[in-house]
Amino acid sequence: MTGSEIAADGTYSSNAAKVKRFNYNPLITITVKDGKIAAFNVNADMTNKRNQRYMKRAGNHFEKALLGKPASQDSVAAVDSVSHATLSSNAARDSGKAALAAAPKAQGGGSDPNPPAQNDNFVITSGNHLQSIYMNNKAAMESASSWEFKIETIFIGSSNAGDPNFSIPKALQRMSGDASRPGGTEITPYRYKSGNHGLIFRSGTKTTVENFTFGKDNTFGSVDLHVKNGAKVHFKNCILKNQLRVEDGAEVILENCTVMGSIDYKTANIVLKNVTLTDPSGGIGLNIQSNILRQATAGRYYNHNFSLPVTLNKGSQTAALDTFRVETSIEGLNIGKNKTENNHATITVTGTPSKAEYNARILVTFKYNNAQDTGFGFAIPYYLSVRQAPIRTITYDLNGGKLEGNMGIIRLRAAEGSIIRLPKAPVRDGYTFDYWKGSRYNPGDSYRVTGDHTFTAQWKEKHTTRNQENDQTKTKPDNSQKTAKKIHEPGTGDTTRTMFWSAILSAAIATALSVIRRKIKNAIK
CATH class of the missing domain: 3.90.1010 (Sufe protein. Chain: A)
Structure with a gap:
């Protein structure tokens, strides 16, 4: 919009x-x-x-x-x-x-909801010289917000030494030609004063100009359009046969227009909407539906392509794309260009813009048939707005741990599309940090922000054993990597009980030996 x-x-x-x-x-x-x-x-x-x-x-x-x-x-x-x-x-x-x-237009195309009242419209039905009509009706024309021309042709310029240019009053909001005629009302140079004649839009002017042909006479000159710094002019349904000069700081919209002359500008904003660029003979045509490219987001990958579709309107016409340059200063974007067999030029814009910019410019310069008198070319600005990436919330849930003196929940803000680095491992008594959950990240890992996100610390409990002598908890050594040894039952440390059982065993043996000796002796007798 x-x-x-x-x-x-x-x-x-x-x-x-x-x-x-x-x-x-x-x-x-x-x-x-x-x-x-x-x-x-x-x-x-x-x-x-x-x-x-x-x-x-x-x-x-x-x-x-x-x-x-x-x-x-x-x-x-x-x-x-x-x-x-x-x-x-x-x-x-x-x-x-x-x-x-970036907003959608209101239904029906959307235009000024407060158009000029009918009694604020100055209608021109007779006369053929704009300066003369203006001088004879100066007060009424300067106070009107709209001029309507219901005539076929009108001249600008004069036969005397006066100013050949005509300046549009600042109060004029709309200037319309006869829509019932092909090309509307034609504004042509005064034929008894050779040279170029200018229609000037002064600083502060905000005007819609529709249904006009700004003519060119090979003998007597042409009508140039001059939009000065601070002026805003919207040309609709117009044919421009000669130069359109737009100063820096001015804004121009060309809508449903045919441009046969040159567009002279440096940094001014020029918006094209269904505009046909053509050579003076009308043999080569190039239609541009819009020079406003799809919006990009800072930090987010962008991929867009557009073409310059050339048509040949005469059987003998040729179109050799001899000059083709594409330039931009948008940080992070790469521009590719290609010439196709059907005389089309294709431009590809890819990359990740690094910062927000409004109406950043991509300048496309082309010319067909450099070697011929019918050379046809323009320098067309394409505009790409890069919006600031949305700011997202990154949450670190320490889950009972501590990170650089902080406990509980830590929240940070980062631009969507930016890359952040996860913090070092938090600490927690009795536990070892495992990883950041959400999905699974280690300390120091990189993460591209795509929206609000939570990282939760995951812990492993440390394994412990007790020392019976001092009742202090000590961490068991990890013997999982050692060679297994034969396991022995541990001693109890009680030697008194051992001596008791030894004495009983000795007495039993002595008694048994005494019984055996007695039996042997009786047997001998």
Whole structure:
């Protein structure tokens, strides 16, 4: 969802933007009801209380300014920074825009729920020179929020030494041509004053321009479009035959448009939605449905590919992809490119982005037929927003043990997708640490955070025996690895009882011997 599009009802959050200097990403939560902003909340849970006050000040300022406003990125972007909280305001604004950018559009496409009233619309039904019409109706045209052209053609420029350019008033919100005509109303250069003529959108302008052809005359010049720093222009159902110049700090949306001229820009945001790029002859065409890529998450693997599908509209036309470059500064991502047999260019984006970024850019530069006069090429920005990974809770249940002076439960917070290292083994009297359960990890093992997770210490009880002399518990030695020995019954240590039985045995033997001798003697007699 971009620009003036309205978000569907719901609650949306983002912490994509960082407060510079504080190294803190505030969480912005926006609630949308009936197409309007019903709540704008800032989570300012910061350790530094002074910085927390700045963040709360910015949040209160944005909520007051946005309540009841259309739920669009434009509404959030229009809120100025609050004094003494500029950095916090910038982060709140950028994260608020990111939250709505990820929101689904309201049913029906979503647009400004408060279109200009009919009596605020200035209708042009006659005349053929824009400067003259404006000078004759200046007050009415400057106070109107919408201009509607119900004519086929209108000129800009003049035959005298006056300014050949025309500047759109800042108050103008919508400028529409005749939708009943193919290409809408054509704006062409004044034919008695050769050279390029410009339609200028000044800083602060927020305008939707729809159903126009911005013409080019090979003899008398062309109509250039110039969007200045701080302006936001949404072109819909337009044909651009010459240059579109977009200054840094400006924002442009091209929707259902055909671009036959060049797009001159450096770092400005240019969003394409169902845009056809073509050479002046219309022989080569390239349709881009969207240059907004699927959102990524910091610390999480990303894999996305897109193509530049070229079509040849004339039988004699050829398309040799001679220039093909892809550049990006997004940390952690790798860009692959490939030229296919059917003149398509395919780009693959893979890797793990390391940090959150809003509308990070991948620049694709291409040109077909370098060696021919019909050379056709553009430098197209593709935008990839990397959201901050959700913060998850990692719990260590010591299960009766102790870790660096801590007992019971230890909780830590880590970003989803990050890799943490498990702590050293805890200790517990009478037990030996076995492993961390959840699943099974040893101290020092690495673990990738995928969500909230609990590690529970597992213990083995130590085996013990008692010493009868001092009644102290000692750990038995582990003889499991020793060679088994013959087992002897232990002595009792009582020698008196042994002597008693020995005396009885000796007496019995003596008696037996005496009886035997007596029998022998009687036998001899």
